[in-house]
Amino acid sequence: MPELSELEARLTTLGRQVEWPPTPNLHAGVMAKIAAQQVIPLPTRRAIRPSHWYENRWAVAAAAVILALAALVAYQPSRDTIANWLNLHTRIKQVPVLTTPSPLPPGPIGARLGLGGYSTLPKASAAVRWPVLVPSTLGQPDEVYLQFPPDGALQGEVTLVYSARPGIPASVQTGAAVLVTEARGAVNTDFFGKTLGPDTTLQLVTVAGHQGYWIAGAPHVLVLIDANGNPRYLTLRLATNTLLIDEGGTIVRIEGNLTKDQALQIAASLA
Amino acid sequence: MEGRPEDDRDLFARAQRGDTAAYEEIVKRYQQVAFRTAYVITRSAGDAEDAAQEGFIKAHRALGTFRTGAEPRPWLLQIVANEARNRVRSAGRRHQLELRLAEGYRPGGAAPSPEAAAVASEDSARLLGFVNALSDEDRLVITSRYLLELSGEETAAALGIPEGTVKSRLSRALARLRARVEAVPGA
Numbered sequence: 054m055p056e057l058s059e060l061e062a063r064l065t066t067l068g069r070q071v072e073w074p075p076t077p078n079l080h081a082g083v084m085a086k087i088a089a090q091q092v093i094p095l096p097t098r099r100a101i102r103p104s105h106w107y108e109n110r111w112a113v114a115a116a117a118v119i120l121a122l123a124a125l126v127a128y129q130p131s132r133d134t135i136a137n138w139l140n141l142h143t144r145i146k147q148v149p150v151l152t153t154p155s156p157l158p159p160g161p162i163g164a165r166l167g168l169g170g171y172s173t174l175p176k177a178s179a180a181v182r183w184p185v186l187v188p189s190t191l192g193q194p195d196e197v198y199l200q201f202p203p204d205g206a207l208q209g210e211v212t213l214v215y216s217a218r219p220g221i222p223a224s225v226q227t228g229a230a231v232l233v234t235e236a237r238g239a240v241n242t243d244f245f246g247k248t249l250g251p252d253t254t255l256q257l258v259t260v261a262g263h264q265g266y267w268i269a270g271a272p273h274v275l276v277l278i279d280a281n282g283n284p285r286y287l288t289l290r291l292a293t294n295t296l297l298i299d300e301g302g303t304i305v306r307i308e309g310n311l312t313k314d315q316a317l318q319i320a321a322s323l324a
Numbered sequence: 325m326e327g328r329p330e331d332d333r334d335l336f337a338r339a340q341r342g343d344t345a346a347y348e349e350i351v352k353r354y355q356q357v358a359f360r361t362a363y364v365i366t367r368s369a370g371d372a373e374d375a376a377q378e379g380f381i382k383a384h385r386a387l388g389t390f391r392t393g394a395e396p397r398p399w400l401l402q403i404v405a406n407e408a409r410n411r412v413r414s415a416g417r418r419h420q421l422e423l424r425l426a427e428g429y430r431p432g433g434a435a436p437s438p439e440a441a442a443v444a445s446e447d448s449a450r451l452l453g454f455v456n457a458l459s460d461e462d463r464l465v466i467t468s469r470y471l472l473e474l475s476g477e478e479t480a481a482a483l484g485i486p487e488g489t490v491k492s493r494l495s496r497a498l499a500r501l502r503a504r505v506e507a508v509p510g511a
Contacts, residue, residue: 058498060498060501060502060505061498062468063447063451064451064455064466064470064471065470065471065473066448067448067452067455067470068467068470068471068472068473069473070425070426070448070452071423071424071425071426071452071471072423072424072425073360073361073363074363074369074372076356076359076360077355077359077373078355078357079351079355079358079359079373079376079377079380080348080351080352080355081352082377083348083377083380083381083384084344084347084351085349086377086381087344087347087381087384088344101371205455288495
């Protein structure tokens with residue numbers, strides 16, 4: 054490199070004196086989004102044929118399918134990015150092998166299912182920034198769990214646990230009848246995902262104007278992808294039928310031995 | 325060698341083979357220069373963050389097109405800078421944020437007398453004022469090459485122009501800057 058003129062030398066020194074804005078930590082968000090994008094976007098509602106579009110697709114694939122529900126955006130998005138993500142909660146990826154879930158460890162349900170610490174409805178409501186929704190058809194939950202990063206979503210994650218109700222038996226997979234998990238969907242560090250086998254079906258549904266996804270059939274694996282974009286395989290658990298809806302920025306996951314109608318009724322009674 | 329940071333090219337080679345940990349390390353290593361390059365182009369920290377983030381994501385998608393053994397930094401900066409320019413274009417407006425001197429800067433890292441520090445700081449502030457007042461084309465090439473200390477190849481990648489054009493543009497920009505500096509006594 055030729056010798057710098059005095060002006061060039063002064064400019065180089067100047068660069069070290071400039072007050073650059075603090076460099077944000079991009080790697081967590083980048084890696085989480087890359088993890089979510091290892092997948093093919095789910096067709097929009099308009100693109101989906103009324104008859105079971107997924108059956109042919111999956112039969113031909115003869116492979117397991119990951120549904121990575123990128124409901125919780127992995128970084129603090131800008132105004133542009135928020136707009137891009139609002140309708141981009143679901144992605145699908147074909148994988149050659151369906152991951153085998155770890156067996157449930159013994160102990161309290163919160164610990165076994167990675168729900169976080171034991172809490173109460175008033176305490177959990179006070180700890181998070183959104184109004185915790187409770188399904189009136191199920192009434193008050195039997196147990197409430199709350200968790201924050203590193204295991205929970207950035208703004209917190211609340212799970213309501215319901216024991217057996219009339220017509221809703223406890224699940225042998227989870228030990229509870231219904232789990233209702235809520236987290237904010239705009240500025241969180243986690244993604245929800247599910248690995249679906251060929252015996253599990255996916256349907257788009259609408260609950261009180263909010264888009265949702267009904268995942269039913271064979272028990273499936275639930276994967277929580279951590280803030281660094283890595284799947285938390287250690288906390289894999291078997292889930293039962295699941296309804297996942299976007300309640301205006303709050304992502305609500307309802308899972309249990311539920312029929313679709315039961316799940317939709319529970320979702321419609323959230324208040 | 326134990327404790328020695330892995331060579332960037334080795335990291336890229338690992339990332340190309342699907343090693344996500346290697347790519348995460350790449351992001352950590354390059355996030356500052358990527359963010360600052362995007363900031364120089366967008367003049368907005370928010371847009372720069374978005375551009376750098378999207379750039380890294382697109383670069384990961386395009387890893388297959390990266391030529392093994394090539395210099396990774398210009399390749400990455402080109403993708404990030406493209407994102408930054410797209411944001412400036414789509415925003416349809418220009419941010420007017422100007423570079424400023426950091427408070428408490430100590431020239432040379434030593435502890436100069438208060439008078440010497442004040443004079444040095446005043447000189448720098450005046451020079452930065454001239455840089456801020458340059459046309460966009462001149463400001464971008466000077467800021468990238470000297471303030472960000474990018475190489476000629478990296479500056480070309482960041483500005484999306486051939487390296488030869490960087491040299492000629494830089495030469496003209498320096499001449500204009502020098503004329504302004506010399507026109508003001510004491511600058």
